[in-house]
Amino acid sequence: MTALLSAELLKLRTTRTFAAMAGTAIGISLLIVVLVAAIDEGFSSEDAADLLLFDTSSFFICALGAVGITGEWRHRTITSSLLAAPARIRFLVAKLLAYAVAGALLSAVITLAVALVTTLILSGRGEETAGLGDVVAALWRNALVAALLGALGVAIGSVIRNQVGAIVTILVSAFIVEQTLAGVAPSVGKYSPLLSAPAAIRVVEDEPDLLDPGVAVLVELGWIGVLAAIGAYMLRARDL
């Protein structure tokens, strides 16, 4: 499994897609917090801590996960991948883990960069800044969400093998289906995997429309497990 995991991480690092999407995630995250920290006034330490949640890596790593596995079909590299390591389920598990690791690492880089930039700007303006405890909490919560969404992207892509179809499914689910559910049926919407459950893991305060963070993690794992199981079944049965 270690060999497969390192091969999947190497695949990630050796295409421009990852660099472009990671760069975009870092750029957007920093742009948002720089604007807010530079323009807004009257920051408390809690407000400063909230800025640490502006980590956009989770959406990008989810899309990357879907692109990563559907790309195997699109470019027909699935055959060489399975010739090098013919155990198909292990191949899928390695991909799930690789995008979870990549998501966590990307998120950690973004959270630390956001913490550094906001601290410099806010302290320069004489505003309160986030404490070390806030940074550590944001670091692991953001990383956990990004790891889960990276794996979720792979799981979605394992079921919907068309690359465009997988990305459109993620966008429609996140910005239409889940938003609508959150508005009209919040008791159902809070179980949705792309927005509500990740928000529940990130947010510390009690929110009536969000799950308990521990439950949200289990819900997210449930979505990944079910989708990956369907994807594994399809992968195992498929002639290449």
Next chain:
Amino acid sequence: MAAIEIDGLVKSFGGVEAVRGLSFSVEPGRVTGFLGPNGAGKSTTLKALLGLVQPSAGSATFGGRLYGDLDDPSATVGAVLEDASFHPGRTGRNHLRVLAAAGGHPASRVDEVLAFVGLAEAAGRRVKGYSMGMRQRLAIAAALLGDPRVLVLDEPANGLDPPAIRWLRDFLRRLAAEGRTVLVSSHLLAEVAQGVDDVVVIARGELRARGTLEEVLGGGAVATVVRSADDTRLASALEERGLRIERSRPDELVVHGAAPEVVGEVALEQRVALAHLVAQARSLEDAFLELTGEDGAA
């Protein structure tokens, strides 16, 4: 036990049988040509052997073991598939680094195989800029990463220029001389005929012939080419003996199913003077077309 064993292999796609009860074996230390026209079932057979398609019945194994059950698959078997593809944005070297990592092979093998196939200078370029021949060389390099004892190559000469085809042929012969097993498929006989020890011929998913090149070459009916002073009379006499006559040129007959001795005997009986009498060499091409049912029908 044979290095490769195909036993009663059947593969259906929907209601269509692509491979129908195919059985043959491949021995180590020999280059075996796996021949058949397009759509004969060669690629499906090789993919079943490599665990990429699930047989409907029968088995395809390496030394009795399925590809997926081998202890170290990519170090035991190297494969080049006809539809081998690459991520266009990845460099040749990185493509091999990924496969080396997945197969557990040392990273140092990457540059070794790149140099071996003549891609060292292009290794840092993205694959989308490679020619078809370069992609084929990259696929061969990938197959060699694990220094395997068995090589399975599906149409490996596709896209290669004549010097590269010669290089490939010499390379495969060298591997066989080292005791390795080489199974190479092709629908082009010319590129295979010079480099193989054994041939397996299939058509429409079924085995048509197997054996050494000489056995398959000489396995069919003989024919004699004859020119005489009176072709009409000679042809008539030969047909009376049940032989099939074909006029290859206005002044020349091809007598199927008869050796020159038989034709000469009939000519003597008919007192027809002969100007030319020779056994027709049965080329692999002829044997192939005859065996696969492609002669004249195509």
